[in-house]
Amino acid sequence: MTLKPRTPVDIRAVAKRAGVSIATVSRAMNGITTVDAELAKRVMRAAEELNYTPNTQARALVSGRSGMIGLIVSEITNPFFPELIQSFEDSAVKRGYEILIGSTNYSAERMMQCVRRMVERMVEGVAVMTFGMDEDLVQQMVERGIPVVSIGPKNSLEGASSLQVDFRRGLHEAVQHLAVIGHRKIAFISGPLSLDSARQRQKAFQEAMSSISTPVPPQFVIEGDHTMEGGFAGAEKLLSLKEKPTAIVCSNDMTAIGVLHAVSGRGLKVPDDISIIGFDDIHMAQFTVPPLTTIRMACSDLATAALDALLHDTAEPMRKFEATRMIPTRLIVRQTSGYPRQHAVKRTKPAAKKTSARPVSAD
Amino acid sequence: MTLKPRTPVDIRAVAKRAGVSIATVSRAMNGITTVDAELAKRVMRAAEELNYTPNTQARALVSGRSGMIGLIVSEITNPFFPELIQSFEDSAVKRGYEILIGSTNYSAERMMQCVRRMVERMVEGVAVMTFGMDEDLVQQMVERGIPVVSIGPKNSLEGASSLQVDFRRGLHEAVQHLAVIGHRKIAFISGPLSLDSARQRQKAFQEAMSSISTPVPPQFVIEGDHTMEGGFAGAEKLLSLKEKPTAIVCSNDMTAIGVLHAVSGRGLKVPDDISIIGFDDIHMAQFTVPPLTTIRMACSDLATAALDALLHDTAEPMRKFEATRMIPTRLIVRQTSGYPRQHAVKRTKPAAKKTSARPVSAD
DNA sequence: ATCTATAACGAAAACCTTTACTGTTACCCT
DNA sequence: AGGGTAACAGTAAAGGTTTTCGTTATAGAT
Incomplete structure (x- = not known):
């Protein structure tokens, strides 16, 4: 030729x-x-000798199988996600798939690009681990016959599997833990409220506070952004309050690290002056100074559950899996939570009168 | 059916x-x-209405351009690399490319799989940011006409561009800095010595020590593994020594965080009792307690330089770029380095109390 | 020995797109 | 007005693989 x-x-x-x-x-x-x-x-020997590598694109084109599974995460620089990615990839590779990573950086536009990319590259399934799904975009993939699993409320999406995270339990445990050791003035720094899961966590926190019959003054609930900077800024705000919290619960570990930095930067002691609780239990939580008490959400569980849902789907595309597996969370007590020194002082000097000036925290 | x-x-x-x-x-x-x-x-309207997405595989097959650039990193759970990935992706997307990520986890086999994957998926170039290149594997890609850029000694690879990192300058600055404030007993925890760059950094450290005319006892040089655990273990070893170092220089920030954890865990103060210096200046270095003095290697510089080399290559595939751009490093002084208290104390009280209390560290 | 069933292999279609080539149209210049 | 050319649209080949279908050879059964 x-x-x-x-x-x-x-x-x-x-x-x-x-x-x-x-x-x-x-x-x-x-x-x-x-x-x-x-x-x-x-044949094998010939392939070996020629150092032959099959052209995956051609294979995908004709077979309809790309051998790739998409994984969309929020941001890659938040250590939680690399850990998730690692777990997900390990599982995927074990089952003969490669993964294609997309990160949204909390931007709707980037999310759209991610979805587009996944579709174009013909992924055989995609896990949307962004903790705040974009319903219509996910729908778009479902319509194209791509199995999708995402984190969100049960059956919220027709045709897509969903994973639920038991935010409530972990937050409950955290608040209980703090209450038992004497905390009442507990603040919360949330994630960006545009995220579904951030709102969920915040709500779960407030429910937990209700369960110990302790109302949360509005200035004790601060919107963060899941970054260390956000945690730092939030802590600065809280520490400038006339009536400071004795404990700060954070919606993720990065926020908690920012808080830790702010608190230590002011010369305050953790946990003597302020207790801090994180969320996620990233690997680094064990290595902060002091080690971080946090609510563990096992990313490996999340990863394997997601993959299971996906592959179950591909195996039986007719009868959708639509799993709604619940991912547990639980408190891991380390050294940033402890008895509040301020507590004892408080009793003798009821600064609570100041609160009475404020109608919201009056009771 | x-x-x-x-x-x-x-x-x-x-x-x-x-x-x-x-x-x-x-x-x-x-x-x-x-x-x-x-x-x-x-046409555009029709495409819009049908929600058409071109099939990238088919496009790649016929045009020979996959629109993807490969990025091979050591491990994704070390925060340095996500930051690098982020920068790399940003630059790549800006130029119309997507990226395909592979991580070697310091395993030669995984490295091989990565390379294979890149070749199969027809990437248009690959950046090997693994800080310890695998010459023959890289060669394999070069032979297939894939532009490659890697970190390593100048012109070590025929046909591949290389980026050099000025490890020496940063380490020199670090050692000088420590020397000026009174340190002489300076230890070093390296990366895994299987890595080219780990050996380079170690050598640079020793050269720097020579330049201040201070020999390094062999027990002051410890092989780590670029993890927090490795740093922790290394620090434990160093702190069990009869004659302890007053400063520990680490080959990356994760190691330093592990050291910080170990030192603080023993109730020692940083930097009063021990100074710690990291390497990389990951974002988190600003948020450790206390904030980490470290040698910055700007990953964004690395990322853009790598991409430049690659795209220069694709633009002029005939005359290879073979850039050998030098990436600078420099010391960022934060709060884990300071005047060694032990220095003065040592003279009067030769740490005898510890030895009597703990028989293990007696010798 | 003949026929059938089956195992093993080859030829060719199909996957979806890009692109070189070819054909058509319209316009401009003389 | 006619020829040349530029601009544009369509036809078909090409890209590397999988897979269907058809063919051949082999073995088993009668």
């Missing part, structure tokens, strides 16, 4: 070298049983 | 709806000028 200066090591080259047809090479490489063992070996 | 109700929204469907040929659709979508503006608009 056409003579080419460069040698494209394609399936034809292997076929030629092994003295068989390209069909046989394909079958041999894919382990199809209807090929003679002897021949298969010859 | 192949009973699929899926609607194949391919280029044909768009062509039909717009009443033109598929070639025109292709040209219109790709912004080729030889298509009438009016017609192009019609």
